[in-house]
Amino acid sequence: MRQLPNIITLCNLFCGALAIICVLHAPEFRVEFNGNEYTVTNPEPVYWASALVVLAAIFDFFDGLVARLLKVQSPMGKELDSLADVVTFGVVPGMMLYRLLRSAYYQMPDAFEVSMVNVAPALLVPCFAAYRLAKFNLDTRQSENFIGVPTPAVGLLVASFPMILLYNPYNLAHWLQNIWVLYGIIAVLCYLMVAEIPMLSLKVKEKSLKANWTRLLLVVLVLVSMPFLNYATVPFIFICYVILSLAVPPKVTPA
Template sequence: MRKQIPNIVTLLNLFSGCVAIVMAFQGNFKAVVLWVAAAALFDFLDGLAARLLKSYSPIGKELDSLADVVSFGVAPAAAVFILLRDYSLIPGYLEPLHPLLPYLAFLIPVFGAYRLAKFNIDERQTTSFLGLPIPSNGLFWISYCYGMTGVAAGNEYIFYLTAGLIILMSLLMISEIPMFSLKIKELAFKGNEKQILLVVLMILFVAFLGIAGAAWGIVAYILLSISTYHKDVK
């Protein structure tokens, strides 16, 4: 039974993602944020439990990817779908395509699934990442949708921004751009400077901008990863 604890936690991640999808289609973006945040917590705890109990298993690895593609791929995509379908002002010349345009959102789980499959067979990503991790992408989108529901209906440029970000963020997930891991290995500042700076920035963004500030935190994560990588290379 002890060996199944990490798998049970992973399944709680999956359950949270399923509830988040339902909340998205009900237009309850605050609940989407809460349930995806719960999924992210379980995603962290399953790995922690596996390390503490020394109960790594092939089935655990597969379950983790399946849960992640639902919680951080399909659930955020459902929120983006509703944002585009029900809340966004579509430019006039694109109005005939209005019923089809929201389906752009499902590029998010498509690229997310490919990113996870790539990660699972890539031995280079043991201590850091190549490409944007799918949980970070998912957290970006749920906070983005929460922040945009009040303004998307009054500005058609929000549609262009959303469509462009869907493509950009999807490509970032499967890119070869190095991204640092958020795990803090030791309780010391040295060696964890980027992680600590990101935590501080995330707290400040959320404190001043609310839930929508989390999206800016993910942007900061991407920019920090790119800028510090170039410094390391030099």
């Protein structure tokens, strides 16, 4: 039973590694339309990658919970959790944004002249995620809440993008095919992960309503918005999470 939390963490890592395979193995083929050739990506494997990130987030939630319940928390478990998270919630979102950038460039007239330099900024996400996780392991101020947006939140946000492209709620797919919007998203996410901004943790340590009303508000917003926003609920809740953390800064342990 002592190794059960670590096994759950490895399930997180397994999902992340499998999601990378799904993203990178999404086959591309050329089609001809009005005398012009276009490269099209079969999106189905990327949708599976989104589902795997969600499943990994569930494992990521339960590994720590099980460790606390069994009272088997350990430095190794903490390090293993960060190693899994950098893959699942760092590398996978980076690969998804890489695919989205390529797809956005394919919509442009000079698509076949696009350099690797144009899509390389997507790889900044795993770099900043790794920095954020290393910092988290050494930062004693983040025992109760976070400083900077946690990587699972970033991973779930980016994992929602392929589903938004598929179902196109409120015509958001149009914006995710704009290279400058994607560059902006990459820059904002990288900044938020390492910013010295206290961010709310969803861990419940006190049972009073006063201590947990912000968490309860987020849950209510999820339940209310899902029927109306569909997959756009994820970016909506992400934005609400950041705004709520800025408006009502959670307590962090002094350095």
